[in-house]
Amino acid sequence: MDQLKSQFPTTAEDIHYYIELIKSKVPTNLNEIQSHFHQHFQNLQNSNYDTIIDDFKNLRINPITITLTLISLTTLFVFGKIIGSSNTSTSTKSTSSNSTKSEEKGVKSTKKPKKRVSKAQKANKEIQEILDYVESEYVPEIDNYIENYKKLSTDDIETKFKYFDExxxxxxxxxxxxxxxGNEILRENRRKVIKFIQDHQNRLDRFKKDITVKANTTAN
Known part of the structure; x- marks a missing residue:
C-alpha cells in the first residue's frame, strides 16, 4: 500500500496534468456512461494489486485509477480542511486566552493600593475644609453686606445678620x-480657624451696633 501511495501525483503540475487526462476520458452521453460503468466493474473484477500499481506507475487512465485518484484527492482535501479548522480553532483559543490574561494583568497593574488615612490626617483635612468653605462662601458675602447695607431695607438687614451669625x-x-x-499641632490649627470665624462674628456684631446707634441718633 505504501508503494501505491508513492505513485499518487503530489505537485500541482502533476495533478493538473492528471485531471486533464481524466477529463479527456470522461464519457459524454448516456450510452457511453453505461458502457463506462459496465467496463469499470469488469475491470475491477479482473484487476489485481500488481495491475493497479503498474497502471499508476505508467499513468494509465482507466476506471480504477480514476476512481482511486478521485478518492485520494477528496480524502486529502477533507483532511486538509479538518486540520486547518483545528489549527484555526487552537490559534483563536490561544489568542483569546492571551488577550484575557493581558487584560487581567492590565487591570491588576492599574489598580493602585489604597493609602490608609490616619486619624490625624483626617482631622486636619476636615479643619482645612471648614476654613476654605468659610473663606469662599461667607466672607465675601459678609463684606458685601457691610459695604452695601444702605441699599437694603431694615428687615433685610436684620434677616441677613441673623443668617450670617447662624x-x-x-x-x-x-x-x-x-x-x-493628643495632637497639639491639630489643636493649634483648629484654634486658629475658630478665631478666624469668631473674628467675622465680631465684625458683624460691631456692624450691628454701629448701624443701631446711627439709626437712634438720626431718630432723635
Whole structure:
C-alpha cells in the first residue's frame, strides 16, 4: 500500500496534468456512461494489486485509477480542511486566552493600593475644609453686606445678620466636633480657624451696633 501511495501525483503540475487526462476520458452521453460503468466493474473484477500499481506507475487512465485518484484527492482535501479548522480553532483559543490574561494583568497593574488615612490626617483635612468653605462662601458675602447695607431695607438687614451669625456658629460647632486629642499641632490649627470665624462674628456684631446707634441718633 505504501508503494501505491508513492505513485499518487503530489505537485500541482502533476495533478493538473492528471485531471486533464481524466477529463479527456470522461464519457459524454448516456450510452457511453453505461458502457463506462459496465467496463469499470469488469475491470475491477479482473484487476489485481500488481495491475493497479503498474497502471499508476505508467499513468494509465482507466476506471480504477480514476476512481482511486478521485478518492485520494477528496480524502486529502477533507483532511486538509479538518486540520486547518483545528489549527484555526487552537490559534483563536490561544489568542483569546492571551488577550484575557493581558487584560487581567492590565487591570491588576492599574489598580493602585489604597493609602490608609490616619486619624490625624483626617482631622486636619476636615479643619482645612471648614476654613476654605468659610473663606469662599461667607466672607465675601459678609463684606458685601457691610459695604452695601444702605441699599437694603431694615428687615433685610436684620434677616441677613441673623443668617450670617447662624451659619458661622454652625461651622464653629463642626470644628468643636473634630477630635484633636493628643495632637497639639491639630489643636493649634483648629484654634486658629475658630478665631478666624469668631473674628467675622465680631465684625458683624460691631456692624450691628454701629448701624443701631446711627439709626437712634438720626431718630432723635
Amino acid at each position: 451659619m458661622l456658629l454652625k461651622e464653629l460647632m463642626k470644628l468643636d466636633s473634630i477630635d484633636v486629642t
